[in-house]
Amino acid sequence: MKPPPFAYECPRDVAEAVALLAAHGGDARPLAGGQSLVPLLNFRLARPAVLVDLNRIEALARIRVGDGALRIGAMARQAAVEADADVARGWPILPAAIGHIAHPQIRNRGTVGGSLAHNDPAAELPAVMLALDAEMIAQGPQGQRTIAAREFFAGTMETALRPDELLTEIRVPALPEGTGWGFQEAARRQGDFALVAVAVVLKPDGARVVVTGTGDGPAHMEAAEAVVAERGTDADACEAAGDAAAAASEPADDPHAPAWYRQKLVTALTRRACREAVIRMGR
Helix, strand or coil, X not given: CCCCCCEEECCCCHHHHHHHHHHHHXXXXXXXXXXXXXXXXXXXXXXXXXXXXXXXXXXXXXXEEECCEEEEECCCEHHHHHHCHHHHHHCCHHHHHHCCCCCHHHHHHCEHHHHHHHCCCCCHXXXXXXXXXXEEEEEECCEEEEEEHXXXXXXXXXXXXXXXXXXXXXEEECCCXXXXXXXXXXXXXXCCCXXXXXXXXXXXXXXXXXXXXXXXXXXXCHHHHHHHHHHCCCCCHHHHHHHHHHHHCCCCCECCECHHHHHHHHHHHHXXXXXXXXXXXXX
């Protein structure tokens, strides 16, 4: 398959990229790593009139720690985040989850911002960013705005980004001392999209339980979070949290797995991720 015809623009900075998106409106699409967009073009499921290539904007590829947060440029490659020592030290759930994304060749090209803006309903990074209470920084013609992860992921391959806005940075707050985390995923084969994935972050002041693969995108399992908040980290809390997460999930049958199977995966993976997080809280 070959993509439909399109015009090509290659801006050198964020301001130029935003101006191009604003000028072309919904007819333009930003090109990041291309690991999601290029297949859509080749299958002609996407037909933008203009591609705005972001790969020469070096400022968007930075990874740094500052102002009490991890700051990931939207064009940072997934492999770079996976290998970053500061990320591994302060936000270890991120490299753990990235290791489940496709294969090394894909992670070498795929970008963090591209995955988040694409928001595939079975993708790992949206779930982890939701569990970490991350913020997305968007730049548009009217300036910059900050979008909480809870508000950013709007549905299947939909986000709160406007057509003339560009995702420029992801800010992940520092995890307090004593935080535990767990990430579990089940896929048909290593590197496939998740049938179900679960991210659990247990902080001294609260819990985050996020499930993906069962609906339109990552979903907070508030009932499971309430169970952990009520019972703490006793032996039965994770068992009950898994039951609560499964009860709140509403997967549908599809060619990859029946709904009942995904629901059982939610139970099992939530329990495992929760147990991992409890163990890590004590380290």
